[in-house]
Amino acid sequence: MAGLFITFEGGEGGGKSTHVGRLVQTLERRGIAAIATREPGGTPTAEAIRDVILSGAVAPLGAAAEALMFSAARIDHLDKKIRPALAQGKVVVCDRFADSTRAYQGALGNLDPKFIRELERVTVGDTRPDLTIILDVPAATGLARASARRASAPVDRFEAENESFHAALRQCFLDIAAAEPERCVVIDATQPPDAVEASIWSKVSQRLAAAGLLDKTPVAPKPVRKSSKRKEARRS
Template sequence: MAGCFITFEGGEGAGKSTQIERLKRRLGELAQPALVTREPGGSPHAEEIRAFILGGRAKHLGPFAEALLFAAARIDHLDKTIVPALKRGTHVLCDRFADSTRAYQGSAGNIDKELIDQLERVTLRGTRPDLTFILDLPAEVGLARAGERRAGRGEGADRFEGEEASFHHSLRQAFLSIARSEPKRCVVINADQEPDEVEAAIWAALRARLPQITRSRLSEDAVRPLDVA
């Protein structure tokens, strides 16, 4: 059985990484194999592109050039990491995916939607998330969280964290618009609450949308009849 592809989207400081790790732990307790990955990145070549983009070295080229770089990273990520994992029955939990390109370069970057759609079709080649969690919170709250996180690590703002507040407000609306346009795939989670509450909301939505991966594989193995030669 193929694995499920679950993505986490949202603005800066929404807590995606935290919640992905919590979900992986829960799935592990049920003997459900899960792989955590991220975008841009997730494969050696894609990580090189990530460093180039987030370091701000592509900003002067404009949003469309950045979208092309994200697409190149995504192709390598799909080929080397995501698709092989899904084929072997491992669930893939991805921190950002194609929706981020739609939001960051498409909506906030003012690239024509049809152009983004065409780029997405060529890049994804039919591989789409089974479920997408959009972690939603006010832009100011997310930016404050991201700033605290950077301060704790002694890091500066990356390419996108350093944008004006208006950019981040546009991002939030872009992600909510995506959720409204694809309600069967997307679930909006209120991320402006305690991590335990966010985790509980994600698990409840997962049980409703993909119940097969919220059951223990250990119990299934226990009742599966043995093959008789």
């Protein structure tokens, strides 16, 4: 039985990592097998590539080289983790995926859309997300959240970009959502986290029901959120 592939997208500090974690907890409480993963990364090889990309070492090579590095990581991630989990009928919840390459390297890196489309076809093939949740916040809000979370740690390659880059990034994700309304859902992530979580669950539960994956067994009680705070504060 095929599982369900859900991706979270959007700019920095929208709450992607927070809600990937919360969604997987909710699915597990409902007895639905699920894994949380992230891009770039998700496998040892892809995490090694992540470190190189986020260090900024690839940036001087240009957007095309960065897109190729992200794609190399994605090939390993899909082959070793995402496809096997989907084949086992699991729900795969991924923090960023190919839409981030379209937005960061494609649109903002001024790459030819044909190159990005072809790269995505070769890399992703048929394993396209069933549902993409775009957490939408104004750039200033997302950057302020990301900076509060980061505390004194240094900014990474993309956090170091200015606010106009992040405002353009927000628009790229909204454009992707407008172009593929069947796959993408835009959620107002300026709401408090519990309200964002409820909006996400409303969309995810519809898709699970349509895929015959919504379990009818009793739901385990929610854990106390305080214990997961440290985990949620960690960046992915």
